[in-house]
Amino acid sequence: MASLSEEVLLVVKKVRQRKQDGTLYLxxxxxxxxxxxxxxxxxxxxxxxxxxxxxxxxxxxxIQLQLVLHTGESTTFHFANESSALKDRDATKELLQQLLPxxxxxxxxxxxxxxxxxxxxxxLFQLYKDLVxxxxxxxxxxxxxxxxxxxxxxxxxxxxxxxxGISGAFLADIRPQTDGCNGLRxxxxxxxxxxxxxxxxxxxxxxxxNVPHNLTEKEFWxxxxxxxxxxxxxxxxxxxxxxxxxxxxxxxxxxxLVIQGVxxxxxxxxxxxxxxxxxxYGICTTLxxxxxxxxxxxxxxxxxxxKRFNHHSAMVLAxxxxxGEAPTDQASETSSTDGNSRDSDxxxxxxxxxxxxxxxxxxxxxxxxxxxxxxxxxKKSDRYAHGPVxxxxxxxxxxxxxxxxxxxxxxxMMNYKxxxxxxxxxxxxxxxxxxxxxxxxxxxxxxxxxxxxxxxSCVVLVER
Amino acid sequence: xxxxxxxxxxxxxxxxxxIWWGQQAQREQEFTLSKCLDAVMVMxxxxxxxxxxxxxAVIASHCQDSHFLYPSKSWKAGDDGADDASSSGDGxxxxxxxxxxxxAEEIRNVMSKTEVRGNSxxxxxxxTLAKALCLGQEIKSRILVIKAAEDCALQYMxxxxxxxxxxxxxxxxxxxxxxSNSGLLQQACDITGGLYLKIPQQxxxxxxxxxxxxxxxxxxxxxxxxxxxxxxxxxxxxCHRNLIEIGYVCSVxxxxxxxxxxxxxxxxxxxxxxxxxxxxxxxxKLKQTT
Numbered sequence: 001m002a003s004l005s006e007e008v009l010l011v012v013k014k015v016r017q018r019k020q021d022g023t024l025y026l027x028x029x030x031x032x033x034x035x036x037x038x039x040x041x042x043x044x045x046x047x048x049x050x051x052x053x054x055x056x057x058x059x060x061x062x063i064q065l066q067l068v069l070h071t072g073e074s075t076t077f078h079f080a081n082e083s084s085a086l087k088d089r090d091a092t093k094e095l096l097q098q099l100l101p102x103x104x105x106x107x108x109x110x111x112x113x114x115x116x117x118x119x120x121x122x123x124l125f126q127l128y129k130d131l132v133x134x135x136x137x138x139x140x141x142x143x144x145x146x147x148x149x150x151x152x153x154x155x156x157x158x159x160x161x162x163x164x165g166i167s168g169a170f171l172a173d174i175r176p177q178t179d180g181c182n183g184l185r186x187x188x189x190x191x192x193x194x195x196x197x198x199x200x201x202x203x204x205x206x207x208x209x210n211v212p213h214n215l216t217e218k219e220f221w222x223x224x225x226x227x228x229x230x231x232x233x234x235x236x237x238x239x240x241x242x243x244x245x246x247x248x249x250x251x252x253x254x255x256x257l258v259i260q261g262v263x264x265x266x267x268x269x270x271x272x273x274x275x276x277x278x279x280x281y282g283i284c285t286t287l288x289x290x291x292x293x294x295x296x297x298x299x300x301x302x303x304x305x306x307k308r309f310n311h312h313s314a315m316v317l318a319x320x321x322x323x324g325e326a327p328t329d330q331a332s333e334t335s336s337t338d339g340n341s342r343d344s345d346x347x348x349x350x351x352x353x354x355x356x357x358x359x360x361x362x363x364x365x366x367x368x369x370x371x372x373x374x375x376x377x378x379k380k381s382d383r384y385a386h387g388p389v390x391x392x393x394x395x396x397x398x399x400x401x402x403x404x405x406x407x408x409x410x411x412x413m414m415n416y417k418x419x420x421x422x423x424x425x426x427x428x429x430x431x432x433x434x435x436x437x438x439x440x441x442x443x444x445x446x447x448x449x450x451x452x453x454x455x456x457s458c459v460v461l462v463e464r
Numbered sequence: 465x466x467x468x469x470x471x472x473x474x475x476x477x478x479x480x481x482x483i484w485w486g487q488q489a490q491r492e493q494e495f496t497l498s499k500c501l502d503a504v505m506v507m508x509x510x511x512x513x514x515x516x517x518x519x520x521a522v523i524a525s526h527c528q529d530s531h532f533l534y535p536s537k538s539w540k541a542g543d544d545g546a547d548d549a550s551s552s553g554d555g556x557x558x559x560x561x562x563x564x565x566x567x568a569e570e571i572r573n574v575m576s577k578t579e580v581r582g583n584s585x586x587x588x589x590x591x592t593l594a595k596a597l598c599l600g601q602e603i604k605s606r607i608l609v610i611k612a613a614e615d616c617a618l619q620y621m622x623x624x625x626x627x628x629x630x631x632x633x634x635x636x637x638x639x640x641x642x643x644s645n646s647g648l649l650q651q652a653c654d655i656t657g658g659l660y661l662k663i664p665q666q667x668x669x670x671x672x673x674x675x676x677x678x679x680x681x682x683x684x685x686x687x688x689x690x691x692x693x694x695x696x697x698x699x700x701x702x703c704h705r706n707l708i709e710i711g712y713v714c715s716v717x718x719x720x721x722x723x724x725x726x727x728x729x730x731x732x733x734x735x736x737x738x739x740x741x742x743x744x745x746x747x748x749k750l751k752q753t754t
Contacts, residue, residue: 378717380702380730387620388647388700388707397483397585405486406580409497412489413575416498418505418568 010095012088014081047103053096063089168316170195198319202246254311264355473605474511475521475596481587484613495666503670509560523592527580530592533570534563586616590623606636608677615646627652638677654695
């Protein structure tokens, strides 16, 4: 057996390439061909590099397979085994057909991912342009640091977009339109259907049971809308309906919800109940003596509507939080707030604890968990204070020089009197300024400049 | 014309380093500190004459400290001023003659009183500039620096802080350099938008001051002035103090070196540099199955 470092998937003997006899090997990641009798491969291509394969038409005498690479080059293999050439070629072709897409996807996927990252982040794109396009660093180096998580094909990591929840009003969006003659048209879009299925799993169950075996989709939905389940005032539940079971299930779910109560120990729903002080203050609770049958129709339909709305809201919330949630998440309270009765006792203690904990602790008062840093320790910090003045040998003045200079200047300045008339053209300047009575009006600035310019030129002429 | 009530302040900072000026006086009799101060006074008078609302301040920058030559603390407005003005006799605008006399008196005081101690022989320019900045807080102002002695490397940090503060306050710093080029002042002028000029002939100081530095920033755009000098912004490496263009920067303490060293001498961080990897050609061997 060939002692190769890779796994060999297929070996085809008597394959000619460039008029040389040899053997073709298909391995886990590449295809290679070596001439007869030699140890080494002269031709080797990774599957990722191969763009496509071509085969010679069936009628031709020569049975060939051509591999075209991404770079445009192509390699042709001629299957020369008298008996099994066609079989060999077809076997090779099929194996390649299976393998190539895997590698192609990988390469493409990486490219796609890179493009996506560049498009999403304009700063990154600008950086890429500045560094790679102007050839400061190569593209491989650029992506080496950034593509850390690319190769784990974990779609959950890649799709960090938020899931869209269900609109609470989706049922209201289905507005029936009158059909002309006593009929109603309901327009159902795929979104609405999906919302209905997500919110009411019971309906979804019924749908999967009945369609397409018993009813067509249209019929299903017609029945749905006609059923009292939909319009439900829930008063007459006697009719034989595929949805009557749904109604019962909903009742059950609602009851279990009520039993569970609210997990948060800090929220006290019971305090919202109507309180009675006396007759006339709040609702009298002297009704229990009357039997249920005496309940007015109005009251029962009121309670039915309220029940229905509560149930609908609970289902919408549950459906929104149910999706995308890890099944092993034990601390979540949402897993038990949908109408389907599940064992919620198991989840109760941790949730309560979490809520209590949240109420007690203030994040601001906790000790900060900053990452541990190493202190900066500078040995020769006076280096920073020295400016970009190169250490040249400056004029060395002896202390005697210093003393001499100081005395000289002191002597000079002791008798200093400003002698401005000696300053070139100062007198001329004064003449101009005197000509304006500047105590009364402001001198025009540009005039002054003009005069100065004129006099400068005069001075220059005079000098010459 | 722009609003004439706008106060415009010119602060002239004169470098009166006695050592440099003393040596200069011995070198060249034509241009001494007296002549320099005369030119400064001419400049100050011109500035005040340009507009009634122009204001002037003159600060002398010495070895240990800086002094205000004008306006001075001992100036009492009114009586004394009138007496002096009448003595000048040439009918000058009172304010100008008062200013001149004050400046002269103050500089005499400054130069006679101050003593130079051996180690501090450099002009305290950064401190003086800071004082100048404090003056021009809420009014439109600019600073003109007349520099004589060389740069002092020890004042670098303070100097840069002053420059950036001036930039924030939109105060121009102009520089008129008498002797040797100063990199710090070049940077200051470049950053704040002022003019830097090294005077070719010291005797003509007044001419240069009036021609180049008298117009304020709005008028400069309409004049043809000396082109801006090329500023050398290169950093100096920490090890040799050479100015370098490309070097190695420690990523921890940001100190600059001209050569790579595995340990940064300032913060003692160890660094590794990747050497190019050797690629060995692989040989594929295969044995035929029997």
